[in-house]
Amino acid sequence: MDLWxxxxxxxxQWGRGRETLELVRQALQGGATVIQLREKDWPGRRLVExxxxxxxxxxxxxxxxxVNDRIxxxxxxxxxxxxxxxxxxxxxxxxxxxxxHKILGVSAGTVEEASEAWxxxxxxxGVGSIFPTLTKxxxxxxxxxxxxxxxxxxxxxxxxxxxxxxxxxxxxxxxxGADGVAVISAVLAAEDVKEAASRLLAxxxxxxxxxxxxxxxx
Amino acid sequence: MDLWxxxxxxxxQWGRGRETLELVRQALQGGATVIQLREKDWPGRRLVExxxxxxxxxxxxxxxxxVNDRIxxxxxxxxxxxxxxxxxxxxxxxxxxxxxHKILGVSAGTVEEASEAWxxxxxxxGVGSIFPTLTKxxxxxxxxxxxxxxxxxxxxxxxxxxxxxxxxxxxxxxxxGADGVAVISAVLAAEDVKEAASRLLAxxxxxxxxxxxxxxxx
Numbered sequence: 001m002d003l004w005x006x007x008x009x010x011x012x013q014w015g016r017g018r019e020t021l022e023l024v025r026q027a028l029q030g031g032a033t034v035i036q037l038r039e040k041d042w043p044g045r046r047l048v049e050x051x052x053x054x055x056x057x058x059x060x061x062x063x064x065x066x067v068n069d070r071i072x073x074x075x076x077x078x079x080x081x082x083x084x085x086x087x088x089x090x091x092x093x094x095x096x097x098x099x100x101h102k103i104l105g106v107s108a109g110t111v112e113e114a115s116e117a118w119x120x121x122x123x124x125x126g127v128g129s130i131f132p133t134l135t136k137x138x139x140x141x142x143x144x145x146x147x148x149x150x151x152x153x154x155x156x157x158x159x160x161x162x163x164x165x166x167x168x169x170x171x172x173x174x175x176x177g178a179d180g181v182a183v184i185s186a187v188l189a190a191e192d193v194k195e196a197a198s199r200l201l202a203x204x205x206x207x208x209x210x211x212x213x214x215x216x217x218x
Numbered sequence: 219m220d221l222w223x224x225x226x227x228x229x230x231q232w233g234r235g236r237e238t239l240e241l242v243r244q245a246l247q248g249g250a251t252v253i254q255l256r257e258k259d260w261p262g263r264r265l266v267e268x269x270x271x272x273x274x275x276x277x278x279x280x281x282x283x284x285v286n287d288r289i290x291x292x293x294x295x296x297x298x299x300x301x302x303x304x305x306x307x308x309x310x311x312x313x314x315x316x317x318x319h320k321i322l323g324v325s326a327g328t329v330e331e332a333s334e335a336w337x338x339x340x341x342x343x344g345v346g347s348i349f350p351t352l353t354k355x356x357x358x359x360x361x362x363x364x365x366x367x368x369x370x371x372x373x374x375x376x377x378x379x380x381x382x383x384x385x386x387x388x389x390x391x392x393x394x395g396a397d398g399v400a401v402i403s404a405v406l407a408a409e410d411v412k413e414a415a416s417r418l419l420a421x422x423x424x425x426x427x428x429x430x431x432x433x434x435x436x
Contacts, residue, residue: 043305044287069262072289076311087261093294 003064004124004180005208006201007034007160010054014135014188023188024054028061030187030197033180034160036083038068051077066105071097081105083126086113095121105160109143114151126182127151129163130173135184136163145176152177170200174207221282222342222398223426224419225252225378228272232353232406241406242272246279248405248415251398252378254301256286269295284323289315299323301344304331313339323378327361332369344400345369347381348391353402354381363394370395388418392425 008027015023058065067074074082081103106117107126161178166186190196226245233241276283285292292300299321324335325344379396384404408414
């Protein structure tokens with residue numbers, strides 16, 4: 001399952017003054033498989049206007065497009081789905097509004113949250129924070145690789161690890177059972193966005209390929 | 219058309235420390251015909267949780283329930299509809315997401331905005347700001363009664379006048395062509411919320427009845 005390999009969350013303020021669509025373009029050129037739009041302070045109209053352009057870019061690149069929190073915006077721009085956190089619309093209601101053909105992602109930091117999200121119709125989980133992070137102030141205590149492994153054992157959904165992930169630790173995150181990694185600053189704040197994305201993706205793919213090799217050897 | 223007579227917008231911070239649901243209850247006891255939930259800073263989950271309770275209270279009272287901006291929340295709590303401003307999801311997309319059986323309200327301050335909203339599928343318009351107001355910082359220059367009359371002549375939709383409306387000026391607003399009035403502080407900041415609502419409603423109904431009498435006399 002390579003769909004979730006590199007999940008880049010676009011929060012423009014982390015992009016060193018570069019424009020939203022420029023960040024998206026470079027992340028896609030670097031191979032991002034998923035783009036999530038997460039702009040907590042933007043009014044609905046701006047989310048829709050920029051979202052429609054991201055929709056075009058992700059279609060062209062063959063990447064998924066997920067909107068954070070605002071299910072109405074996700075529907076309005078024909079995104080592939082929406083992602084909800086523990087403070088957002090509850091997953092069971094989110095699923096109802098989204099319809100069954102859209103992707104629903106849910107944030108989970110514990111086995112309980114993960115199991116509940118699975119039961120409530122999540123298609124994938126954002127699992128974290130794995131490590132300490134600056135980009136989400138309310139992220140709580142990091143759950144570490146052990147927390148990720150526990151969720152990996154508990155639910156059969158694709159897991160996208162999030163929180164403090166960067167080139168130096170992405171290998172251990174994938175080895176702990178993540179299907180992919182979600183990043184903000186590791187890509188958006190890089191001098192070369194495309195290259196940062198490309199390096200992360202290459203590592204994810206190399207490690208997954210090694211893990212598959214091991215598994216096939218059984 | 220008495221559905222829009224008294225449209226009370228719930229923004230809890232204007233309620234002098236009283237709880238959201240207490241404000242809703244008292245407004246309904248005072249005869250509010252519409253309750254709108256407008257809490258710009260609340261996360262989705264809180265909007266849904268409180269919204270579900272407002273849904274119960276408005277059903278019991280026979281009042282409409284409209285959610286500001288968040289069409290996903292409106293759908294999640296089975297509100298009667300959603301209201302979008304000029305900074306929110308554009309009306310044509312809002313209509314698409316809401317479906318044709320829900321009420322779509324749109325803010326309009328000019329004849330152009332009003333005509334466009336009508337064309338895009340609005341069921342009613344929030345027209346204003348009529349007078350200067352403290353509760354909406356980005357409301358722009360008041361359009362006055364003359365602005366309201368111009369929109370009244372231009373579109374056949376129900377018009378809910380908003381912005382600086384209180385007991386002292388509600389009569390002239392109705393005489394200028396509004397089908398009802400939307401208030402925040404005139405009701406929420408009153409010592410007795412129920413009584414403030416009740417007095418406003420009585421004036422709206424008296425003036426509408428007088429206007430109807432005049433019309434019937436032609």
